[in-house]
Amino acid sequence: MPFAVLGAAYTVPMNSPLNIGVIGLGVMGQRMLERLNAHPRLKATLVWDADGAALHRTLQTHPGLQAATGAAPLIASSGLHGLYIATPPAAHMAFSEAAFDAGLAVLCEKPLTVDFEAARRCIARIEREGQRAAVNFSLASSPGLAAAWQAFGMQGEASVGALQAVQIELRFAAWPRPWQAAAGDWLSQRAEGGFVREVLSHFIFVLQRVLGPAEVEHSHVGYPTDGRSAETALQARLRVGGIEVQIDGRVDSVLPMADHNRMLWRGSEGELELRDWFGLRRRKTGQDWSDVGDAATHRATGQADQLEQWVALIEGRSHGLPGYGEALAVQQTIEVLLAGREGR
């Protein structure tokens, strides 16, 4: 049975394939292509990358895909239902706007942008026209976020008591991380890249989704002296409502842990810990930690759920993916952190 899609000029038969155009075929684009390959409805059909070699490699790995002749022709081609944008942030807003012109639903990679004015215009348009747009924060569909929301969100169950403080700890033996070695130079440069935008933004998203807007009270950023390379350290203090949030992030080759992250929620009667993305454990004060489920299972179910939310986005149904407004609020906090702020 066909159904109308919010603000769009076409209908999609229920359970039929949803054709996705993909722009940006680097590290993240490849990962998403693999995930789409395994999905029963979301089908990558048309792809484009400004780098001909990336396009060529992608077609060799996925012979069922078609190459577009450019980003604009891809977006304008008939038969697409959605656009997935996996380029570095500079191009995100322009591609989003073009996709809305073409009536496509958009899933865009984080960080949303470093151009706040363009983002505000884009968000105003999304609200005015009912455009379908979301941003890929991988923790949005994670059991860790659900647990933090359940414990400390608006109607928290208080399983570990009232929230007292939050700590976020990030450690990298190298930046970019080894699995991102093939990514472009942008990732290691301060204009668009760095671990604060790339990794901390996921945890600021979780923090702000559960507790609301954060205020940066103090931020000290360590940069290499070359004037171009991304940050290698961040120590910061934020406040959300009355709650203090401490952030400690470092890139250091002598670190014993190659790539580690931890978000600790300290309650009056115990603690909740999100660890290495999808790991989740809990303890009551004075007791030992106990794992809540298994991290690999959490990752698999989180990713599967995210694709179902993407289907809902395209079909114009309600979904839990972060919108552009929520992603901009994350990015605003991130950019204040990166600008540095003297403590009060």
Ligand SMILES: NC(=O)c1ccc[n+]([C@@H]2O[C@H](COP(=O)([O-])OP(=O)(O)OC[C@H]3O[C@@H](n4cnc5c(N)ncnc54)[C@H](O)[C@@H]3O)[C@@H](O)[C@H]2O)c1
């Ligand atoms: N959600 C996540 O967990 C996650 C993980 C990694 C990266 N990301 C995000 O995904 C995006 C891409 O990151 P990546 O690691 O794949 O980077 P990458 O450098 O490996 O790939 C980016 C690709 O985009 C292409 N590109 C750049 N500008 C373009 C343009 N204007 N038109 C067409 N193609 C263009 C490049 O040629 C390159 O192939 C970034 O925003 C990054 O922050 C998200």
